[in-house]
Amino acid sequence: MSGAARVKILSADEVKAYIEPLVDILIDCVEGGAAVSFMLPIARHKAIDFWERAAQNVACGERVLLIADDLDGRVVGTVQLVTSFPENQPHRADVSKMLVRRDARRQGVAASLLAAVEEVAREAAKSVLVLDTETGSDAERLYERAGWQRVGEIPNCGFTPDGRPCGTTFFHKLLSPSDVATTTRLTSAS
Numbered sequence: 001m002s003g004a005a006r007v008k009i010l011s012a013d014e015v016k017a018y019i020e021p022l023v024d025i026l027i028d029c030v031e032g033g034a035a036v037s038f039m040l041p042i043a044r045h046k047a048i049d050f051w052e053r054a055a056q057n058v059a060c061g062e063r064v065l066l067i068a069d070d071l072d073g074r075v076v077g078t079v080q081l082v083t084s085f086p087e088n089q090p091h092r093a094d095v096s097k098m099l100v101r102r103d104a105r106r107q108g109v110a111a112s113l114l115a116a117v118e119e120v121a122r123e124a125a126k127s128v129l130v131l132d133t134e135t136g137s138d139a140e141r142l143y144e145r146a147g148w149q150r151v152g153e154i155p156n157c158g159f160t161p162d163g164r165p166c167g168t169t170f171f172h173k174l175l176s177p178s179d180v181a182t183t184t185r186l187t188s189a190s
């Protein structure tokens with residue numbers, strides 16, 4: 001899918017309309033071992049609650065939620081940009097919940113989502129981006145490939161879904177308006 005992922009920004013109502021595929025992606029990632037806030041077994045209602053809260057955050061303008069479709073129009077990935085920070089950090093945004101279905105991985109979906117979410121941040125005049133991810137995970141390579149700077153690791157910061165302690169690695173990326181524009185085309189879902 002490299003270069004062909006169709007990335008869209010969702011409104012709050014669209015997040016609600018896409019809640020089933022978003023729930024499926026979250027459950028698939030957690031069942032695949034991703035340390036993304038949830039433990040096994042992950043009940044469907046917990047995943048629904050998560051995306052309903054995300055829709056509320058989108059409605060409040062506190063975060064931007066993007067999805068990626070495959071060539072058949074199936075939702076295969078998602079990522080969020082958290083934009084709401086205290087008044088002394090108006091230029092900061094956090095990238096959060098980068099999730100790609102296991103059966104759609106290694107085709108460039110996450111790379112497309114990351115390029116798109118960085119473009120959203122740039123357009124919102126966010127110049128300091130921050131994220132954290134599980135130490136040693138596939139995601140670390142994704143962020144390093146995209147030019148993110150590894151800040152450091154906190155050992156035993158959380159647990160994998162099956163209860164093993166895992167570290168958290170923090171990354172940052174500085175954006176400037178003069179950064180070369182990405183080629184990702186963002187469209188509205190409607």
Ligand SMILES: CC(C)(COP(=O)(O)OP(=O)(O)OC[C@H]1O[C@@H](n2cnc3c(N)ncnc32)[C@H](O)[C@@H]1OP(=O)(O)O)[C@@H](O)C(=O)NCCC(=O)NCCS
Pocket residue numbers: 001002029034035036096097098099100101104105106107108109110111112132133134137138139141142
């Ligand atoms: C981390 C994650 C988002 C990556 O998603 P992805 O869509 O597979 O990512 P990409 O396809 O852009 O890149 C993954 C790999 O495929 C490779 N790749 C990309 N396009 C490719 C193609 N067309 N052909 C072959 N390989 C390709 C990349 O080079 C990369 O290789 P590497 O892992 O050896 O470095 C996904 O594994 C995931 O959802 N994990 C669980 C949730 C998680 O941990 N999220 C991070 C939270 S911060």
